[in-house]
Amino acid sequence: MQAIEYFEVECPEARGGENYRQIANDVLLDHNMLRVVQKIHVYIDPKVPIFVAVGTLKKITTVIKVGDIANVNPQEGKFTLSISDETYLAPMLKVFWDRFGKDHVDQPDRFTVILSGVSIGARELEEMPIIDPSEALYKDLVYALRCICPEGFRVRSENYGAEKFSFVASEDMLTDAGLALVKEKFALLGETP
Amino acid sequence: MILVPITYKGGVYRHSEIIDLIEDLGGYIVQKHMIAQEVVLQCFVPKDDVELIRAIGKPLAGEVIDSPLVGTEIAVVSMSLEIHHLPHPSCDIAEYVRRLGAKSNMVGMARGVGKRIAGINDEERDVINEHDAAVYLMGNFEHCIEKKMPVILRGIEVPVVVCGGPDKDVLERIVEPRVDGYVGNVGRFMHRTKESEELTKLDEIIAEITRVLGKRREEIAKDPLSVAPARLMDVIKEKVPAIHEVTSPTPLTVQMAGLRVKLPYDTFADVLRKTEIEDGITIGDITDIEPSRMRDYIILRVRPFSETNTVI
Numbered sequence: 001m002q003a004i005e006y007f008e009v010e011c012p013e014a015r016g017g018e019n020y021r022q023i024a025n026d027v028l029l030d031h032n033m034l035r036v037v038q039k040i041h042v043y044i045d046p047k048v049p050i051f052v053a054v055g056t057l058k059k060i061t062t063v064i065k066v067g068d069i070a071n072v073n074p075q076e077g078k079f080t081l082s083i084s085d086e087t088y089l090a091p092m093l094k095v096f097w098d099r100f101g102k103d104h105v106d107q108p109d110r111f112t113v114i115l116s117g118v119s120i121g122a123r124e125l126e127e128m129p130i131i132d133p134s135e136a137l138y139k140d141l142v143y144a145l146r147c148i149c150p151e152g153f154r155v156r157s158e159n160y161g162a163e164k165f166s167f168v169a170s171e172d173m174l175t176d177a178g179l180a181l182v183k184e185k186f187a188l189l190g191e192t193p
Numbered sequence: 194m195i196l197v198p199i200t201y202k203g204g205v206y207r208h209s210e211i212i213d214l215i216e217d218l219g220g221y222i223v224q225k226h227m228i229a230q231e232v233v234l235q236c237f238v239p240k241d242d243v244e245l246i247r248a249i250g251k252p253l254a255g256e257v258i259d260s261p262l263v264g265t266e267i268a269v270v271s272m273s274l275e276i277h278h279l280p281h282p283s284c285d286i287a288e289y290v291r292r293l294g295a296k297s298n299m300v301g302m303a304r305g306v307g308k309r310i311a312g313i314n315d316e317e318r319d320v321i322n323e324h325d326a327a328v329y330l331m332g333n334f335e336h337c338i339e340k341k342m343p344v345i346l347r348g349i350e351v352p353v354v355v356c357g358g359p360d361k362d363v364l365e366r367i368v369e370p371r372v373d374g375y376v377g378n379v380g381r382f383m384h385r386t387k388e389s390e391e392l393t394k395l396d397e398i399i400a401e402i403t404r405v406l407g408k409r410r411e412e413i414a415k416d417p418l419s420v421a422p423a424r425l426m427d428v429i430k431e432k433v434p435a436i437h438e439v440t441s442p443t444p445l446t447v448q449m450a451g452l453r454v455k456l457p458y459d460t461f462a463d464v465l466r467k468t469e470i471e472d473g474i475t476i477g478d479i480t481d482i483e484p485s486r487m488r489d490y491i492i493l494r495v496r497p498f499s500e501t502n503t504v505i
Contacts, residue, residue: 013333013334013335013336015333015335015358015359015360016333016334016335016358016359016380019333019358019380019381019382020333022382022383022384023381023382023383026382026383026384027383030383044334046308046334046336046337047336049308049337147276147277147383150277150306150307150332150334150337151272151273151275151277151278151306151307152306152307152308152310152311152337153307154307171307171308171309171310172309
């Protein structure tokens with residue numbers, strides 16, 4: 001867990017806490033979350049019952065633009081794009097189809113996309129946004145926290161944004177006292193919610 | 194003649210000789226697997242002849258292993274079939290039990306999760322009760338286990354082994370009503386069991402199941418069954434040809450005191466009832482033939498000697 005600056009699991013039952021630390025570690029590792037989570041504090045009390053996870057994320061990569069994954073070569077009446085990173089190729093094609101129509105978008109081979117007869121400048125094309133990875137990232141993070149959390153805790157409150165997240169879950173209705181724990185646990189990280 | 198459960202592992206080459214030998218000695222082959230060039234036979238053989246099979250199998254690169262779980266059907270009860278409990282540890286344990294010769298079935302409960310909300314329904318209860326033993330895989334918190342165990346053990350009549358995160362002595366203290374076996378430090382985890390200490394834990398679970406089933410065997414021995422389930426299996430194979438059309442890996446699943454027949458109850462219950470075993474004694478005379486809660490299968494429960502006054 002060297003990648004995470006702060007990682008604590010707090011639980012009144014010592015053995016249960018140890019096991020949950022292992023579970024949290026495995027889940028974050030499996031879901032590839034270690035690279036994005038900076039600090040995380042998990043609190044579980046089976047007697048209440050309540051599960052709280054709060055934390056902060058590392059600076060998340062900004063919006064991916066066409067220029068980030070392809071070299072744009074303006075030619076007479078068309079643009080030839082050489083793809084350097086295939087990861088976001090599918091969403092890029094979708095954006096092109098929506099904007100220019102399928103007739104103007106051609107992909108002769110795996111690493112080449114040709115846009116013909118489009119009215120756009122080279123600069124503008126390079127700056128065209130494709131996807132915001134942070135949206136999917138928060139969803140992945142919440143899914144990972146749902147895996148860590150005991151399964152019976154089905155009443156949940158999930159908050160995320162601005163590189164912070166909080167997740168509260170219980171088997172019963174969430175009370176103000178439960179939600180107040182978020183602030184308390186954020187204080188342990190030296191942060192405010 | 195005392196029959197003991199063993200597993201024979203060897204090459205495909207001349208393995209039919211081993212099958213003939215086991216049958217000639219009066220043993221029964223419960224399950225046969227052909228995996229690439231290897232044959233695995235799970236069988237019951239006369240105790241005195243184990244060494245003979247070992248000696249004859251040796252030139253064929255055959256190996257004979259004691260498998261106390263052969264001829265048993267075990268329910269691995271998972272609190273749900275969600276990612277939280279699957280594939281680890283439920284599948285790891287179910288697979289390990291299977292490796293030792295048992296037929297394991299995974300029972301995923303509809304509402305087994307949680308502390309207050311946990312529950313068991315009649316179908317789950319009946320399905321679990323159709324097995325020889327049930328292994329309950331619980332979570333990590335003793336408080337939760339203590340609260341939910343009375344509910345999810347309601348109506349369970351078969352021996353139960355409880356696995357949970359707390360230590361064994363804690364489990365023994367908190368699990369109410371009392372069950373037959375406890376294995377501590379095996380709660381919910383999210384990684385594959387690969388480390389040696391985790392494998393030792395799996396061995397511990399097997400040891401506990403073996404101990405629990407051993408006790409059950411002793412009970413059965415006090416009032417012996419009218420017919421050995423393995424023998425019943427052979428009779429059905431011989432006299433009910435429809436069983437050969439079933440594509441399930443184990444069309445006939447041998448249990449300690451019964452047999453699961455994977456044929457539809459409505460069509461075949463009467464056929465089975467009238468099938469003769471020996472000397473005019475039919476299957477219906479010495480067994481209870483009931484519909485199983487698992488699909489439309491049939492479950493045969495062999496009656497003991499004290500009820501039928503017959504042993505064949």
